[in-house]
Amino acid sequence: MQPLSTKDRGRLVATLTEQADRWDKAIVRKDRAAIEANMADDFRQIDGAGNVETRQSFVDGVMAPELEIAPYTVEDFDARIHGDVALLSGRTRMTGKYQGKTFSTHYRYIDVYVRRNDEWKIVSVQISKIPATAASAPPTLDAKDGQHDFDFEIGTWKTHLRRRLHPLTGSDNWVEYDGTSLVRKIWNGRANLVELDVTGPAGHLEALSLRLYNAQTRQWSLNFSAVGSGTMGEPAIGQFTHGRGEFVDREMFDGRLIDVRFVITQVSPDTFRFEQSFSSDGGKTWEVNWIAIDTRQ
Numbered sequence: 001m002q003p004l005s006t007k008d009r010g011r012l013v014a015t016l017t018e019q020a021d022r023w024d025k026a027i028v029r030k031d032r033a034a035i036e037a038n039m040a041d042d043f044r045q046i047d048g049a050g051n052v053e054t055r056q057s058f059v060d061g062v063m064a065p066e067l068e069i070a071p072y073t074v075e076d077f078d079a080r081i082h083g084d085v086a087l088l089s090g091r092t093r094m095t096g097k098y099q100g101k102t103f104s105t106h107y108r109y110i111d112v113y114v115r116r117n118d119e120w121k122i123v124s125v126q127i128s129k130i131p132a133t134a135a136s137a138p139p140t141l142d143a144k145d146g147q148h149d150f151d152f153e154i155g156t157w158k159t160h161l162r163r164r165l166h167p168l169t170g171s172d173n174w175v176e177y178d179g180t181s182l183v184r185k186i187w188n189g190r191a192n193l194v195e196l197d198v199t200g201p202a203g204h205l206e207a208l209s210l211r212l213y214n215a216q217t218r219q220w221s222l223n224f225s226a227v228g229s230g231t232m233g234e235p236a237i238g239q240f241t242h243g244r245g246e247f248v249d250r251e252m253f254d255g256r257l258i259d260v261r262f263v264i265t266q267v268s269p270d271t272f273r274f275e276q277s278f279s280s281d282g283g284k285t286w287e288v289n290w291i292a293i294d295t296r297q
Contacts, residue, residue: 014265022283023038023122025283027062028069030062039058040116043121043125044125045125048105067096067098068096070095073238073239074092075090076091077241086113088111092106093105094106105129106129107128107129108130109126110125110126146240155296156180156296157297158295159180160177161291161292162175163175163202163290164290168287175200176200176201177198180198181194181294191211221237222236233251238262240264247262248260260278261276261277261279263275270295270296271294271296273293273294275290276289276290
């Protein structure tokens with residue numbers, strides 16, 4: 001087997017990261033089909049107490065009606081590829097309720113994915129609990145603090161925008177725009193304001209996005225408003241992990257509740273990509289409807 005190029009390795013890491021994120025979200029919403037689709041038949045989990053779970057017992061435990069798991073995020077994420085084996089590791093705090101009682105568990109994990117028949121499946125999870133003294137320590141403003149995640153974007157950018165005209169209808173008709181994005185830092189970096197002004201054959205678009213940082217959760221909220229609307233849309237919540245920002249929310253679209261995902265990738269000093277996608281099936285599949293490529297002026 002030939003070693004992967006840097007570009008191919010980066011693409012594979014991005015694919016596996018997204019696959020793992022979908023699995024996490026499926027666990028939270030108790031989507032049995034989506035959970036099982038990511039798991040190998042010989043899956044095993046070893047929890048922080050040394051207990052071994054099989055594929056069946058793991059899924060049954062997640063689906064138990066007395067268990068409620070709150071949405072959670074991953075920090076210190078790392079992905080390593082070794083041929084047909086991938087090791088994904090990180091740190092998270094899982095909270096929720098079990099039999100009506102609130103719980104909070106802080107732990108590190110390592111997920112082992114194996115490629116079989118051109119499909120990546122998770123075969124093993126190893127969990128190590130973080131002691132309560134370390135888990136309860138207050139956050140510090142170190143390299144893990146996300147307050148400066150958007151610092152790279154401050155300034156004026158040349159924007160090329162592609163927009164799908166009729167999302168979630170099966171249509172593949174796109175329109176294009178060109179213009180500028182002006183990003184200003186406010187509140188000493190704890191917030192920033194984006195002003196978009198683009199024009200194309202389909203007309204003129206003006207919009208703004210107010211992005212606010214929560215120092216306790218270390219997450220951002222993205223609050224979008226189109227000119228003339230008079231209101232902000234539903235905030236999308238998320239964070240950056242290894243140069244990739246992902247922010248999600250749920251909102252009404254054409255009379256139905258959908259999932260919305262914003263992804264910022266290819267971050268460099270001079271260019272980045274902003275992508276919006278909609279999902280009408282609970283995050284199982286996503287349709288891209290907005291792609292903006294920004295180049296610093």
